[in-house]
Amino acid sequence: MAEYTGALPTPTPETRPYWDALKEHRLLIQRCKECQRAYFYPRPFCPRCFSFNVEWFEASGRGKLYSFVINHRPAPGFGPEPYVIAVVELDEGPRMMTNLIDVEPDPDKISCDMPVRIVYEDVTTEITLPKFRPA
């Protein structure tokens, strides 16, 4: 693969299962075993009821576009401009900040609530980024 020069995340002990699953092209998120709510980003306790009784599970990778902005300003580690910064609401409930790709960065081509599905972008041998495209 071509050398990737963009910004890269640094996995932590709390997020390692998430990044490892992305490398295998699977989206793992967490769910609270007390109140049954799914949540994102990864953390060792439920953000709603604060229980530590939580588990990982594989999400469908499907959802809808909750919100977006088309960025035209250069930002080191991102781009090329323009590109779409998106918040996707997963079918399982949680929202993820991501990029919408494989669509023209044109407000006439993108609308909230449009169905989207995950695309796994292998940017290095260690990191795969979750992005989304129109479904």
Ligand SMILES: [Zn+2]
């Ligand atoms: Zn809970």
